[in-house]
């Protein structure tokens with residue numbers, strides 16, 4: 001498809017994926033972009049996230065997904081710098097690195113394996129004795145057996161990214177008939193795709209029809225609830241996976257690194273906060289926190305650093321990660337509907353993967369450029385043969 005710069009693009013969903021795509025499209029000269037958001041932009045998973053940019057810490061092999069994650073991580077220094085120059089918002093990219101700690105024999109075995117394959121693959125990873133761990137992070141539990149340090153696994157303040165991206169949203173003006181959110185997105189819920197032949201003509205919302213030349217679905221965990229006559233989105237079967245988080249007050253700056261164990265992680269943030277995450281729960285669209293979730297996160301925190309018993313617990317929250325059946329992102333053109341695209345199912349890595357997702361999809365929409373990742377993560381893999389034949 002060759003996009004004329006005058007065509008209007010409708011993006012359904014104003015999370016980090018939809019907002020990053022809007023920015024990338026604008027940077028490629030597209031000026032008619034509308035975000036349709038049922039809530040407020042960036043208040044769902046993209047708000048709940050811990051902001052880790054960690055392709056290596058949990059990876060067990062160098063597959064396509066791992067390389068996609070690495071390539072997106074490598075975009076982050078420029079992404080952060082550009083967002084600062086475009087908006088004045090510092091997204092707090094922190095390159096101190098990530099520690100992964102072993103506390104049991106089973107943990108030790110898992111970490112040894114990870115160290116061996118990553119070292120053999122010439123990736124940046126260091127093995128630290130317990131003494132070395134305690135030298136760089138003295139508030140870690142003395143029960144630690146040893147640790148791995150991943151100097152290139154970083155963190156960022158995801159809520160600042162949202163703040164920056166919202167500043168870049170085109171402000172809707174007088175000719176618009178639909179209600180507009182304070183962040184500049186259209187207020188409304190996409191209910192149904194309007195298809196004519198092999199094209200989408202627009203989206204039916206709870207407030208009326210929005211027409212567009214090109215539609216991109218970036219509606220996270222809710223993607224498969226949007227209807228259409230071929231069940232194009234419901235067949236992708238995106239489901240929500242709840243993640244609960246805690247935030248502690250930390251006036252003493254107890255940690256410098258992001259610190260993992262196989263049971264969870266700590267993320268030290270500016271503003272004297274430490275995040276503890278996260279549960280992974282298959283409970284539908286319920287995004288409440290629970291007693292059990294909080295207790296399991298507290299136990300994770302106490303194991304990594306008993307000092308948490310003395311810190312004040314400030315906040316708990318939960319968000320819904322979008323998950324596809326094979327656990328991989330779903331990015332690209334919907335087969336046989338030539339002006340309909342999707343970008344979702346980033347599951348536990350949507351903050352990390354936002355810049356690369358936006359780049360490859362914007363290049364496809366504007367310049368018809370085919371990244372190999374659009375093939376690998378294509379929604380075609382979920383297509384029911386019966387539908388479009």
Ligand SMILES: Cc1cc2nc3c(=O)[nH]c(=O)nc-3n(C[C@H](O)[C@H](O)[C@H](O)COP(=O)(O)OP(=O)(O)OC[C@H]3O[C@@H](n4cnc5c(N)ncnc54)[C@H](O)[C@@H]3O)c2cc1C
Pocket residue numbers: 012013014015016017018036037038039040041042043044045046047048049050051052053188189190191218219220221222223226242243244245277278318319320321322343344345346347348349350351352353
């Ligand atoms: C607890 C937790 C911790 C996480 N930690 C990390 C981390 O450390 N690093 C990392 O990389 N990732 C992390 N993630 C994952 C990351 O947050 C997600 O992958 C990412 O935010 C998904 O972005 P999104 O834009 O697809 O979805 P969302 O942020 O959920 O945005 C989707 C938007 O679409 C809107 N929408 C949905 N349906 C409709 C509709 N029909 N009409 C209009 N609007 C609609 C929603 O209101 C929402 O605003 C974490 C997630 C959770 C929950």
